[in-house]
Amino acid sequence: MTAHDTLERTWRDPGGFVGWFCAVNHKTIGLRFITTTFVFFAAAGALALVMRLQLARPDNHLIGPDLYNQLFTVHGTTMMFLFAVPVMQAMATYLLPLMLGSRSIAFPRLNAYAYWIYLFGCLMLFGALFANVGPDAGWFSYVPLAGPDYSPGKRSDFWAQLITFSEMSGLLGSIVIIATILKLRAPGMALHRMPLFAWAMLVTSFMVMFAMPSVMFASTALITDRLVGTHFFNPAEGGDALLWQHLFWFFGHPEVYFIFIPALGFMSQIIATFARRPVVGYAAMVLALIATAFMSFGLWVHHMFATNLPELGKAFFTAMSLMIALPTALQIFCWLATLATGRLVLKTPLLFVLAFFFILVLGGLSGVTLGMVPLDLQVHDTYFVVAHLHYVLIGGAVFPLIGAIYYWFPKFSGRLLNERMGQLQFWLFFIGFNLTFFPMHLLGLHGMPRRVYTYPAGMGWETMNLWSTAGAFVIALSVALFVVNVVRSVLRGAPAGNNPWQAGSLEWATASPPSAGNFLQPPVVHGREPLWEPAAQPAGVIGLANDQREVLITSAIEAQPDHRAIFPTPSPWPFVSAAATTLLFVTSIFTPWAVVWASIPVALALIAWFWPRVRETLAEKPLERAP
């Protein structure tokens, strides 16, 4: 048996029906994760189409307020919590170990658990929607509207519990990503040689860890207000309605950057490859990411300018909201400089990236407008904001993301996506997007508030709403074309080879799709773009066992080899533990006692998961004595 086969057998996920639930390989989990996020992207997009149909005409009676309010709540909640944030985590799960030259992701079972928790959260939310108990108080669930007095029934409980699911998955995911980036890099890949996408994910993951606890407290307080009669948000009993807004947006504004910063990482990887040169100003790019992360925690009050907070305080948040444009502008200028001094290969991934310069810049400028208190007081909570947020989130994250799928699809599948369909999809998406969302700027300025299920005739809003609805269907067509392209290319796309784009980062050094153990000989790194630089010695790591899951752990800053660790094998327990956790979360919507009795299966599953086994301990002992 060759070394390659041995390695493949060691790292492969088990087959069969039961084996499917035991998978822990980061590529298996990553692909499932990416696929699931896109399924829910399409589902939430379909909800938006129904909303656009309802708004196509004034005084429309296609759907009533009860359903409309559920639709826009579930659309926003899904896009933010179940698509945009997790899809970045999912891409990182697949790509980071390859990009960093490691055989595995850190804590692979925990990573699998995070995926299952995410999946069960998705199923719960859409199950609730189909059972007509979909949340209907908005993705931001302001109290007291979402509190016990004004949202009786279980709708808001499903929302609050969904937040628990996504907090859990998001926090575990960021632990996995931080550990992977800091401890599993190829020897020689010191922090200053790390790919910019890895930097983006490192920064994002730290942000998740600091921002999530805020919404975690908020949603838990909402649940206890609703379930056991606490009064965190009840002004009549000494609680405070604005407390919710502070807690929610202290998380909510950084959340926008959880979505945006990884996309900046995609941009940097793609631009370097398609301009045939490293991105201008590596250090400036990294510092810009870190600056954005810090500043994003000082913006949350710009969602609350219409409340009675002190005016001087609001001015501070205006200043911060304007200044956060600078680090992003810095990156945009660096990319422009890269494009100007490179040799351009105008393929689909680059097209999606170029759209960023149009859409995100426009969205950023409307964001500057919204950051200014007086202007915000006019356009806050109007369609202007709907336009702005879609320009930044779709232009800033979804366009680069789809570019990234075109870019890395050959690595995922071994096949290229069809280039002509890609270009057609791009133009449909670009035109459809602007047709849908540009008129919304004007609608907002002309007085149309957001989150309305209908509007009176004669306000002058009819034509623009109709254009917007038409545009939404062009976007849907583009997404359908994307699905067709993916399915066709999986079946009979052109074979890609290891490195179809002749890119410089490590994920392209291995086969497409990579073997289960990623690298037969994990690489040693001597520069920022390892595959572009002249070969140097040593080229690879020797001495890692192929017949057990040995992974090289390196130091956090300089990536010096430190010790070998044996990584966990496939296991059904992450799945079972996630199912038990789900049981606890869902049943506790109905009775607080579920927290007590449903914790028993959770505890049992976790004990089984972590039960020490003699064989594993014996294998690990010698490595601990002589690393």
Added chain:
Amino acid sequence: MIGNTSGGWQDALLAHGPQAAQVLDLWRVTLAVCSVVFALVLLALLLALWRAPRGTHETAPLIAPDDRIPLRRVGGAIAASALLLLGLLGGSVATDRALAQLVLRDALHVELTGRQWWWSIHYDDPDPSRGFDTANELHLPLGRPVILTLRSGDVIHSVWIPSLAGKKDLIPGRTTTLTLRADRAGLYRGQCAEFCGAQHAWMGLPVSVDEPARFEAWADAQRAAAKPPADELARRGQRLMLNGACAMCHAIRGTDANARQGPDLTHLAARGTLAAGTLPNDAAHLAAWVSNPAAHKPGVNMPSATFSPDELQAVVAYLRGLQ
């Protein structure tokens, strides 16, 4: 009278008061600056795409390029961006100050309370006996500053009359204020801007700005108690309302009905619309509304009345007489 539910200016780009006008000026400056920046970025992109040579994937990558000149240009662009942003920040702060400096001498005080999904309005007066309640239609004197004191009776709402001023939230447990002045007589339309539940979309606030004399005449009429019913039909309607469920929620000054759960009906017939700017105020719509409010505002808190057709006719006759 405001007869059409969509009647009235509701447009941030159509400013008819100093507050909205200040913001509109800032908007014009911002739009100009942002347009120039947007054009420059696109120009830089097109220039880069036009000037950079084309390559293929086989093109040998530049490994250690000398980036001193591009980086210097990036630095220049960042410095220019920072200056522009500082300029906009200055404009924002200056506008904020101007908004805060609205002269409030001799201001009219109005208390506005948001409810799901209507507006309760109280006009204050230095002489408390001259204060009065109304609902769902704001009347303002031309050219006189107004201080709106904002409260909520249930969830968070936000009052927004875009042609007069920016919006302000109505928050349970807190009191907020909004100051404005209308410099042009006519009909305006405001609307709740913070999502407040099922009927957020139909929480309109018609606003009528009138010459001071006309405004005073309107206020005097509002201060008066409700007119007694004029004929037998209306008297029957009044009895039905006072003895039935209507009086549990509504107030009609001058009668025994003085509940505060629903809008004050003392001068209902003098208003242009019903149900917070949802329906025109005429006999047919009034009958339709009273007999089945949920058909027009699904989710509304007002229950359907259980009047027989001739009872309904009597109630409508009474309400139509509440001029």
